[in-house]
Structures are given as structure tokens and as C-alpha cells.
Amino acid sequence: MAKITYHGVGIKALSACVPRDVVYNKDLGYLIPEEEIEKTINNIGIEQRRIAAPDVMASDLCFKAAQQLMADNDIEPDSIDVLLFMSQTPDYRIPATSCLLQHRLGLSRDTMCFDISLGCSGYLFALSAAFAYASMEGVRRVLLLDGETFSKIVNRHDKVDWPLYGDAGTATLVEKGDYGDSTFILNTDGSGENALKIHAGMRNPITPESCIEREQEDGNIRSDLEVYMDGMDVFNFAISKVPKSVKQLLKETDRTIEDVDYLVFHQANRFMMDFFVKKLKISPDRVPYCIHKYGNTSSASVPLTISSELTGCLNGEKTLLMSGFGAGLSWGSAILSMKDCKVSPVIEY
Amino acid sequence: MSLEQFIDYFADLLEETDPDTIMATTRFKDLEEWSSLVALSVIAMIDEEYDVEFRGDDIRGSNTIEDLYNIVKSRVE
Numbered sequence: 001m002a003k004i005t006y007h008g009v010g011i012k013a014l015s016a017c018v019p020r021d022v023v024y025n026k027d028l029g030y031l032i033p034e035e036e037i038e039k040t041i042n043n044i045g046i047e048q049r050r051i052a053a054p055d056v057m058a059s060d061l062c063f064k065a066a067q068q069l070m071a072d073n074d075i076e077p078d079s080i081d082v083l084l085f086m087s088q089t090p091d092y093r094i095p096a097t098s099c100l101l102q103h104r105l106g107l108s109r110d111t112m113c114f115d116i117s118l119g120c121s122g123y124l125f126a127l128s129a130a131f132a133y134a135s136m137e138g139v140r141r142v143l144l145l146d147g148e149t150f151s152k153i154v155n156r157h158d159k160v161d162w163p164l165y166g167d168a169g170t171a172t173l174v175e176k177g178d179y180g181d182s183t184f185i186l187n188t189d190g191s192g193e194n195a196l197k198i199h200a201g202m203r204n205p206i207t208p209e210s211c212i213e214r215e216q217e218d219g220n221i222r223s224d225l226e227v228y229m230d231g232m233d234v235f236n237f238a239i240s241k242v243p244k245s246v247k248q249l250l251k252e253t254d255r256t257i258e259d260v261d262y263l264v265f266h267q268a269n270r271f272m273m274d275f276f277v278k279k280l281k282i283s284p285d286r287v288p289y290c291i292h293k294y295g296n297t298s299s300a301s302v303p304l305t306i307s308s309e310l311t312g313c314l315n316g317e318k319t320l321l322m323s324g325f326g327a328g329l330s331w332g333s334a335i336l337s338m339k340d341c342k343v344s345p346v347i348e349y
Numbered sequence: 350m351s352l353e354q355f356i357d358y359f360a361d362l363l364e365e366t367d368p369d370t371i372m373a374t375t376r377f378k379d380l381e382e383w384s385s386l387v388a389l390s391v392i393a394m395i396d397e398e399y400d401v402e403f404r405g406d407d408i409r410g411s412n413t414i415e416d417l418y419n420i421v422k423s424r425v426e
Contacts (some may be wrong), residue, residue, distance in 0.1 A: 036384070043386045160385070218385075232405030235389045240402050271386070275393050 002186045003252060009134040010179030010337060011127075012141075015069040015344035016170040016307035017061045018050040018294060023166075025049070031159050040163060045270020049166030049295035051151045056349060058087045058147035058300075059097045061169025063104055064349050066145055069171040070105075072344045078108040081139045086116040086126035086146040086299055089153060101145060119196060120266050120326025122146065122299030124334055128184045130174040144172040148298040150227065153198065155213065157221035160231050164269060166295030169349075170303035180317075180337030185249050187241070192329035195233040200224040238272055238325050243279040245333045246323055253335050257282045259319055260335070262310060266324040267291040267301035276323075299324065307346050314341040350399065350425060355418045358398055362390045373415040395421055 025041050025048065032040055041047055052061065062085065069075065083105075085098035098113035112133075116126045123146050130142040147169030154161045200210040200223075210224040222228065246263070250256060257263075263282055265273050270291055277287050288309035290301075297304055302322050306314075314320070318338040325331035352373055360368035365382045377383055388408050395403045395417075401424045411417050 040386065230405045231385055232388055232392060232408055236392050236396075236402055236404050239393055239396050271389060279397075 003183065004128060004132075004186070005181050005183045006131040006135055007181055008179055009131050009174060009176055010182065010339060011172055011341050012175050012177065013069050013073045013173045013342040013344070014171065014303055014306055015065045015072070016168060016300070016304045016346045017065040017068065017349050018166075018168045018304070018346055019052040019056055019061065020348040021051050021053060023049050023051045025163050028163060031157065031162065043269070043271050044163060045289070045291050046163060046295045047292050050168065052149045052167040052349075056149070057091050058089045058149045058167070058169055059085070059091050059101055061149070061167065061349055062145035062147040062171060063101060063169070064347065065147075065169050065171040066101070066105055066143060068344050068347055069173060073173070073342055075141075075173065077106045080107050080111060080141045080143045082130070082133045082142040083107060083111050083113045084116055084126055084130055084142065084144045085113070086118065086122045086144065087148055088117055088119065088298070089149045090115060098145075118299060118326075118330055119328060120268065120296070120298045120301070121324040121328065121330040121332055122326075123302045124184065124322065124324040124332035125186055125330070126299070127172065127174070127334065128186060128332075130172065131182060131184075134174045134176060140175060142174045144174060146170050146172070146300050146303060148300050150298055153225070153227050155220075155222040155226045157213070158226070159220055161227055161229055164296045166297050168294060168297040168300040168304045170300050170307065172303055177339070179339055182334065182336040183249065183253050184332060184334040185245060185252065186332035187245065187330070189329045192233070192237060194230070195237065195329060196227070196229045196327035198225065198227055235272065237329055238268065239275055241331050242323055242325050243276055245331055246280055246321065249321070249333045249335055255319070255335065260286065260321045261318040262313070262320050263287050264302050264305050264320065264322045266326065267294070267296055267305055268325070269296065298326070304346070307343055311343045311345045314338050314343055316340065350422060352415065352418050355421065356414055358394050359391065359414055359417075362387060362394055371414065373413065373418070375414050376412050377414055377417070378412070391417070399425055401425060
């Protein structure tokens with residue numbers, strides 16, 4: 001178990017950007033029988049999602065979110081010492097997208113940049129890295145850009161995945177300041193590697209064959225370059241790990257669920273989050289949701305939910321709990337001491 | 350734990366199926382209402398009521414409700 005506590009660092013500001021194109025799940029008649037569509041929408045809680053145009057990447061959404069954050073908070077580009085880009089849909093395999101973003105955002109050449117690759121749990125791990133660098137001597141500010149465009153790696157004829165995923169980019173500014181303690185508990189279980197996977201890569205080299213769409217289990221269609229998810233295994237993983245992770249974090253930090261102002265879950269699906277709320281006995285009005293508007297945006301979903309639902313709610317001192325879980329398998333929770341966090345509302349690309 | 354209780358929990362998850370038609374020998378995947386989302390609610394029910402982890406392969410490898418019950422029972426003990 002990695003249990004990490006940071007002192008005197010926190011989230012100063014946060015922003016998010018989504019594509020302007022809306023896709024409605026009520027229009028999924030080609031994929032799901034008409035009589036089941038409404039029930040499916042109610043269960044997963046996703047009415048609509050934002051899908052990036054073919055020429056819009058996660059980095060573009062993050063770039064715009066970062067510009068907004070810097071404008072709203074008068075952040076000078078050369079005050080940022082570290083830029084992290086967390087995504088599994090980067091622009092290229094080489095070079096790292098964070099390098100491109102350093103140049104586009106006009107950050108100094110003294111900026112340390114690198115990419116982080118994780119699934120839906122990614123924001124928790126990347127935020128912990130941002131807190132770690134911000135804690136170090138010589139670093140004033142860390143800009144964490146977390147964005148995903150799963151629409152580019154999910155087949156439109158995959159009824160497990162396509163109704164769920166949406167695209168988004170976010171920016172989080174972490175810096176030193178008069179903040180209380182923040183604690184992260186981060187976990188990994190690589191024995192579950194097959195629950196969520198894109199088969200083709202280096203171990204299974206990409207060939208013309210990999211691009212062919214084939215009928216897979218239960219009539220789902222996908223190529224080896226697209227995401228496969230065993231929905232039942234991922235669900236079992238999440239319901240058995242996430243409530244325990246949150247309870248453990250509360251116990252380790254001598255807090256109760258009553259001390260938490262807001263609990264932000266990775267927006268996987270509504271059914272699952274409702275299960276967590278019930279299991280943790282937290283009042284639902286402290287659990288913000290944006291899944292009905294944006295779907296599951298993978299690791300971007302935690303900061304997107306904050307930008308969408310908590311604008312103006314994080315003034316003064318607040319205790320924010322967040323929890324993420326996904327491919328790897330990988331999961332984590334964090335309890336953050338927030339102070340006057342400036343949350344910019346969601347903008348469109 | 351009892352099989353009867355397990356059948357009741359299972360029947361409670363269904364909205365459109367008459368609970369009286371749900372029996373130990375019911376082949377649950379043949380129920381008109383069966384779907385991947387009902388499968389998730391079965392996994393959630395087993396976690397909540399029995400604190401047992403139930404995987405996709407457990408559901409795929411079972412045919413009747415009694416098959417599900419037997420897997421749960423073997424993990425509770």
C-alpha cells in the first residue's frame with residue numbers, strides 16, 4: 001500500500017473543456033433494441049456525451065482548459081516549473097505530448113515535462129505526482145493536464161463500451177501554500193490486466209490484421225486497436241475495492257464520512273456510483289455527478305465533475321475526497337485539504 | 350445462508366418477472382429480462398448480502414440460480 005501525506009501544497013485552480021459535439025444515447029437504436037434503450041440510459045445514467053471531432057485531440061482540450069485556467073487566475077507561463085500530461089490517448093507515440101503542450105502554452109524551456117499513462121484511476125495518481133513535485137524545493141507550480149478522447153479507441157458497434165465513454169480535457173494547478181494535509185492511498189493489482197485492455201501494441205505488434213473489425217463476444221464488434229472491457233469483472237473489482245479504499249482512507253486520517261464536504265467519484269456509471277453512495281452511507285447531496293451530461297470520460301472525469309458541479313463551492317476551507325479506479329487494475333482515493341480553490345466552469349472546444 | 354433466501358434476493362432484482370416463477374432450477378440467462386445490467390445487479394447483491402466477490406466468469410459458467418448459490422456458498426465458508 002502506498003499511503004502518502006503531503007503538507008503545504010494544494011490545488012489552487014481547476015478548469016475543464018469538452019468538445020462541442022453532443023451524442024445522445026437515445027439515438028443508439030442501431031446498437032441496442034429500442035425497448036431497452038430507456039432502461040439502459042436509466043441504469044448507466046448517461047443521456048448524452050461529448051465526442052471530439054477527428055482533428056481534436058485530448059491535448060487540444062487540455063490546451064484550451066489550461067489557457068482558461070491561466071487567464072482566470074493571472075498565471076504567468078514562466079511561473080510553471082512542471083507540466084504533467086495524463087492520458088492514454090496522446091497525440092503521438094513519440095514524442096511525449098507534454099513536450100508539445102509546453103511549447104503551445106508558451107511555458108519556459110526550464111519546464112520539466114513528462115506524460116503519465118493510466119486508465120480511469122489516472123487522475124489520483126497524477127495528482128499525487130503533482131503534489132510530490134510541488135512539495136519539492138525549487139518547484140513553485142505544477143500544471144497537471146488530464147484529458148482523454150476514448151471516442152477514438154472505442155468501436156461504435158461495441159455495446160458494452162460505446163454508450164459509456166465521452167471526451168474531455170482538464171487542467172489542475174497545484175502549488176505551495178497555506179494548505180492543510182492531503183493524504184493519498186494508491187493501489188495496483190496487475191493480475192487483472194485482461195479486464196480492460198487494448199490488445200495490439202508492442203507485445204502484440206500492430207499489423208494490417210489488427211485493424212480489421214471483427215465480431216467478438218455477444219455480437220460486439222471491435223478491432224485489436226480498440227478497447228475491450230469485461231464489464232462484469234470491472235464492476236466486481238470496483239464494488240469490492242472502492243468503498244473499502246474510501247473507508248480505509250477515512251480511518252487512516254482519523255476522519256468520518258461526515259467530515260467530507262464533497263466526495264467525487266470517477267464517473268464510471270450511475271448504477272455503480274449509487275451503489276458506492278449506499279454502501280458508504282454518505283448523503284447523496286455531497287456526491288456530485290456529471291455523468292448524465294458527459295458520460296465516462298476516463299481519468300478526466302474527477303476534475304471534469306469538479307469543474308461542472310462545484311464552481312463556487314470550494315471557497316474557504318473544504319475537505320474533498322476523491323476516488324478513481326480502472327484499467328491495470330489500478331485504484332486510489334485521496335482526501336484533500338482545499339482552500340479557496342478557483343474552479344472555472346466547463347468550456348467548449 | 351439458505352437457497353430459499355438467495356432465490357428471494359435474486360427475484361427482488363427483477364422488475365418484470367413474476368417472483369413466483371423464479372426457482373432453484375431456473376435458467377436465469379433464458380429469462381426475457383436477463384441482460385448485462387441485471388448481471389451487474391446480481392454481482393452487487395452478492396457483495397452486499399454475502400460479502401463475496403463474484404466475477405464475470407462465475408456468471409458465464411453458471412446456468413441455474415442454484416449454480417450461482419453454490420459458488421457463493423463455497424466462498425462464504
